[in-house]
Amino acid sequence: MRNILVLGGTRFFGKRLVERLLQDADTQVTILTRGITKDGFGGRVNRLNVDRTDAKALAEAVGDTVWDVVYDNICYSPDEAAAASRIFAETAKRYVLTSSLSVYDPGPEILREADFDPLSYPLRLGAKEDFNYQEGKRLAETVLLTQAAFPAAAVRFPIVLGTDDYTKRLHFHIEHVLKGKAIGIPNPGALISFIRSDEAADFLYGLGFSQLAGPVNACSDGTLAIGEVLNIIGQKTGREAVVLSETAAQDMSPFGIEESWYMDTAKARGAGFRFLKLAEWFPELVRELATELAASLRDRE
Known part of the structure; x- marks a missing residue:
């Protein structure tokens, strides 16, 4: 045991x-x-x-x-x-x-x-x-x-992202796009791991x-630029993200890094670990959350 x-x-x-x-x-x-x-x-x-x-x-x-x-x-x-x-x-x-x-x-x-x-x-x-x-x-x-x-x-x-993310960092971006609210992104080209x-x-x-x-x-295989994150959200919601380099503090992106911030996983992979492909699961997670959040917003109206 x-x-x-x-x-x-x-x-x-x-x-x-x-x-x-x-x-x-x-x-x-x-x-x-x-x-x-x-x-x-x-x-x-x-x-x-x-x-x-x-x-x-x-x-x-x-x-x-x-x-x-x-x-x-x-x-x-x-x-x-x-x-x-x-x-x-x-x-x-x-x-x-x-x-x-x-x-x-x-x-x-x-x-x-x-x-x-x-x-x-x-x-x-x-x-x-x-x-x-x-x-x-x-x-x-x-x-x-x-x-x-x-x-x-x-x-x-x-x-770390998921439908169960209590910090709701990805939710923040999707909800802003659904509402047409500007999101503060200092560097849309910065690469990030998830x-x-x-x-x-x-x-x-x-x-x-x-x-x-x-x-x-330990991270999924691949990276996304912060701008790509917003593009995927736009594709899944049918609405274009409004991006500014600076906004009020409450509208600045939780992903709003000024430089790239992404990791190599060769050590873990060398020990036999395998990771999911970010490009495969991230759009599906956005779709799932966007459907849920859009329904929630309609219920509030």
Whole structure:
């Protein structure tokens, strides 16, 4: 029986990961959250309700249980990573940290794992509120990959999309186009990576069985320019996007990067992982969301 702990796991790709793990008959899944968000798993999972930023409470909750894999979807600071390194030092056989494309600075060239090296990055400790998102993730990687006694991997995901995306970043663009509202795009030619939520969950699942360690990029095959994103939305809605280089803050695109920001996945592919083709799933997701949002807008009228 494999014993799996998921920190997070009640929404988006974390929830999909738990569902994937539960398909295996020989797997016991425990989710650790604050207990605020209902998960819908019923009696299929064990639950630990605790604030993971409280190191003492976290240690008491997990005790000396041995975990085949610990998935950490909610680590945003070096303090949280340091606590995990101590608490799971003798009980985690493998640790998978959800990290981010955000550890990289945008730029014209494709981004490889070596472009941010957590093993040589200057270590500073601090809580989530002491750092911006990028720095928090950089330092979390640095702590786990240099100080932890257990084997660890840090998965660098780009923006994750899906019908279940609670941040509704793609929804934002589609709704603006449907309403004829201008969207602020600083650089329509900037290239970006994406990954679909079920694809992200499948990658995390597979990584639990892999020996792959250290930082690893994971994204769908291919890129889209931000302008192409709007063109696809225009095709699926039958309406042309209104794009400006600058708008009011609330109308600036969540994808509105000034430079390209996309990743190479050779390391993951070299370990046997395969990814979906962005050009195949992205238009279909836009179509699905556009149909849903158009109906919602009609209902509001």
